[in-house]
Amino acid sequence: MRSAAGWDVVRPPTPNRVAGVSMAGFRGRATGPVDVRVVPHPAVTLVLEFGHGPLIVDATTGRQQRGNLVAGFMHDAVRVRGENIECLQVRLSPVVAHTVLGASLAELDHVMVTLDDLWGQDAARIRQRLGDATSWQDRFASVEALLACRVETGPSVDREVAWVWDRIIASRGQARVDELAAEIEWSRKRLWSRFRAQIGLSPKRAARLVRFDHAAHRLAANEDAAGVAADSGYVDQSHLHRDVLAFSGVTPATVAGETWLAVDDIAWTTPGVA
Structure with missing residues (x-):
């Protein structure tokens, strides 16, 4: 685990077996609240939050989201803040995001939505698993298994x-x-x-x-x-x-x-x- 800008960060020990997927775990450090700007990135992002949080994301439009989120391609910076945050972030290539999310990425352009809106009970189940897990390795394995299952059944791109x-x-x-x-x-x-x-x-x-x-x-x-x-x-x-x-x-x-x-x-x- 390494630290930077108020976060303790941990990476999976091995590459993800689902192509186009990368993951990292984040824990807000006890020294105080986290408040950082996140600049746009060429990936679709899942934020799976399971700590005492909540993690809050403020867009420049004034809209606010919290909890388990899906962020489509953002075109300007957003503010991420909160205390006692624990979350697992997943970056998806849009090629695999189309399959994993089962939704039109065009509708997620410049948009953040709750994962519950897209996955329903699957979102609640994965949050419970992450909260119950006793190690980051177990959390990474749970998310990887879920994504692998969705890749097998979801639509593919041309x-x-x-x-x-x-x-x-x-x-x-x-x-x-x-x-x-x-x-x-x-x-x-x-x-x-x-x-x-x-x-x-x-x-x-x-x-x-x-x-x-x-x-x-x-x-x-x-x-x-x-x-x-x-x-x-x-x-x-x-x-x-x-x-x-x-x-x-x-x-x-x-x-x-x-x-x-x-x-x-x-x-x-x-x-x-x-």
């Missing part, structure tokens, strides 16, 4: 859509979407329609979010903004500035010091979900 998403991730958001459409022999219109319906974003928006995520982590590693802009596919430093401001609400200099990015590098092996 093979072509999954391939395009993988190429966007591999290129760190720099792949040209028109060229990807040509490679799978789809029209631009067909790719936009199918990708948006199954992934939840347009291909261009997805690429932009992946590119921002990569750049934000490099800025947090104290890399020079001009060099990050050039290497990340931005036209110039001003272009990077505009994108960072649009997604996070702050400048590149400020986002580099966001405490959640320090937690991110502890909780997850690498930025992004493949």
Whole structure:
């Protein structure tokens, strides 16, 4: 277990056996309440809360959610706060999220909903299991088993859509979407329609979010903004500035010091979900 920004963080001992899934456990430290900003990330997020909490998430729209949550692709930062928090966070590639959630990701774009709304009694059962478990290893195993079961029975995305998403991730958001459409022999219109319906974003928006995520982590590693802009596919430093401001609400200099990015590098092996 490692600590950062008010959290004790623990990772599973082995990679998840469900492709496109990663997990981490979080416990608010006894030194005081947690209050951090979380910047957008190219994944669908499940927050499975089982402590005395509650964990509270405030969106910039003024809407507030608490407890077990599903967060679709967020386009601006949210505030996470609370005391005595214990939760297990799951990051889902949208390719597997479509299957696991059994819901249209397009309807979750820029939206947080309670897991009860999507899973019904399954949400209550997994919260009970997490609360009863005596170790993080048992909690990770319970969630992994549930996700594996849902993958077996849920709807799958088109093979072509999954391939395009993988190429966007591999290129760190720099792949040209028109060229990807040509490679799978789809029209631009067909790719936009199918990708948006199954992934939840347009291909261009997805690429932009992946590119921002990569750049934000490099800025947090104290890399020079001009060099990050050039290497990340931005036209110039001003272009990077505009994108960072649009997604996070702050400048590149400020986002580099966001405490959640320090937690991110502890909780997850690498930025992004493949």
